């Protein structure tokens with residue numbers, strides 16, 4: 001919690017070169033030194049003195065002030081003329097959907113992409129998959145409201161999986177072949193199983209979901225199908241590129257924001273986010289102003 005945000009620099013440490021007091025900044029969910037072995041490979045997720053620590057191992061952004069370690073490599077200047085609030089979507093969900101879903105899944109022009117889970121990260125994958133012009137994007141979710149949003153965001157086919165027939169429906173939409181790229185954006189055993197059943201021969205399963213328990217891997221069925229399975233924690237190495245697409249209007253992250261609360265009303269914000277289906281909530285902005 002509290003691993004996303006934008007803000008204004010109030011004070012800088014002596015090791016910080018790229019930022020000064022008063023700068024408006026985007027805060028990356030990943031803190032990285034930029035100097036260790038993993039950082040040199042742009043694998044900031046596994047920085048030897050950082051990674052995903054903000055709001056996880058150290059205090060996060062849901063406060064009046066927040067300390068960002070390794071600021072030079074973990075903050076980004078906010079470009080002129082960009083909707084600052086919308087950039088909160090670039091702290092985590094857009095780079096996650098892009099790097100762990102779209103890039104790891106190797107989405108190509110003409111592909112059929114299936115995204116399991118139309119929550120914020122699934123929708124972020126849907127938005128950024130379109131950089132590569134797939135032919136079809138099939139969105140799969142239990143909630144019709146989220147599927148409607150997915151349609152507005154560019155999904156070409158919607159599958160409501162609440163009747164337990166998602167596999168049959170996806171197969172019917174793909175000439176019984178399955179999808180070239182399947183993204184798992186939920187993180188529970190049934191959705192991971194669904195991905196294995198709808199991936200095309202030679203296809204990719206890109207796991208984005210954060211799993212809390214182990215899942216079954218049907219290697220006995222998949223070994224012969226030449227599939228690739230990828231997992232990962234976002235490195236946010238794509239953030240500078242994503243900022244350019246926001247600045248030019250190609251990517252519109254503000255679409256993901258459904259609710260806004262002041263810091264004093266944070267408990268209300270949690271109630272809304274905890275009842276996302278009831279309140280039709282995607283991303284909730286909490287502001288100190």
Ligand SMILES: [Zn+2]
Pocket residue numbers: 032033034035036037038039046047048049050
């Ligand atoms: Zn590092």
